[in-house]
Amino acid sequence: MNSRREKLTGVNESGGSQLTSSSDEPRRAADEITCQEFVELVTDYFEGVLSPRSLNLVEEHLVMCDWCVTYADQIRATVASLGELRSEPAPGEPSAAVLAALQKRRERSE
Numbered sequence: 688m689n690s691r692r693e694k695l696t697g698v699n700e701s702g703g704s705q706l707t708s709s710s711d712e713p714r715r716a717a718d719e720i721t722c723q724e725f726v727e728l729v730t731d732y733f734e735g736v737l738s739p740r741s742l743n744l745v746e747e748h749l750v751m752c753d754w755c756v757t758y759a760d761q762i763r764a765t766v767a768s769l770g771e772l773r774s775e776p777a778p779g780e781p782s783a784a785v786l787a788a789l790q791k792r793r794e795r796s797e
């Protein structure tokens with residue numbers, strides 16, 4: 688059996704030293720934000736003044752970062768307690784009235 692790959696002979700030819708690699712920064716996709724950037728955007732997020740693009744970035748970050756989900760919850764509570772949040776329910780979120788109605792109905796049916 689002679690199935691060795693020819694490439695094996697070329698493996699050690701790249702110098703062996705990593706000193707020349709100056710690009711140590713992890714490559715970051717242009718459409719991702721860091722936790723710090725999230726923190727800076729989150730108040731605007733709850734005030735609904737983010738641009739569609741930033742809004743998209745924030746929501747994408749929330750999908751993959753538990754820490755920021757927790758942080759966002761705290762900010763939401765803070766903003767709500769300050770009364771700065773507009774009375775309109777956030778898009779995709781049932782209003783308090785709807786929730787109350789649902790709860791009543793559930794209580795009756797049991």
Ligand SMILES: [Zn+2]
Nearest residue numbers: 722725752755
């Ligand atoms: Zn994060």
